[in-house]
Amino acid sequence: VRVRLHPFHVIRINKMLSCAGADRLQTGMRGAFGKPQGTVARVQIGQPIMSVRTHDRHKAHVIEALRRAKFKYPGRQKIYVSRKWGFTKFDRDEYEDLMSKGRLFPDGVNVQY
Known part of the structure; x- marks a missing residue:
């Protein structure tokens, strides 16, 4: 298995208060760089996510494994042989x-x- 994408892009969140009088406690969008929330992989349409190399006798098992794995990824995924x-x-x-x-x-x- 060759994983072709890695999550190097850091996403950030600018937390905002939602209580009464919050406008006196925070500065809104001034200096809204945010704190790191997680990492993601930036994917283009049609870009391969992973590649698998196997013997011909295991082809059906690999296709079934990739079919089950594609539900774990958002969006519509296709399997190419x-x-x-x-x-x-x-x-x-x-x-x-x-x-x-x-x-x-x-x-x-x-x-x-």
Whole structure:
């Protein structure tokens, strides 16, 4: 599993009082920088959130796991099955052809060419 997003963006909150006479105690929006409330990941439309590399025999299990996990993320998420071999830049048939010719060498999660 490769997590492609990390929560580096800090969100802040400017707490306001809501009791009687609060206008004498606070300054409103002057100096409203706020205190850190949490961190979030900034995501663009169509940006991948996570990638999974697996054997073909486990493909159905991974798709089901990602289907269950996508309900934990806000918004509408889609599951794409890539034509690439693992995390390489080669298509599946091209990868098998290059490996049989001895032009690729395994190198961890990637290959040398």
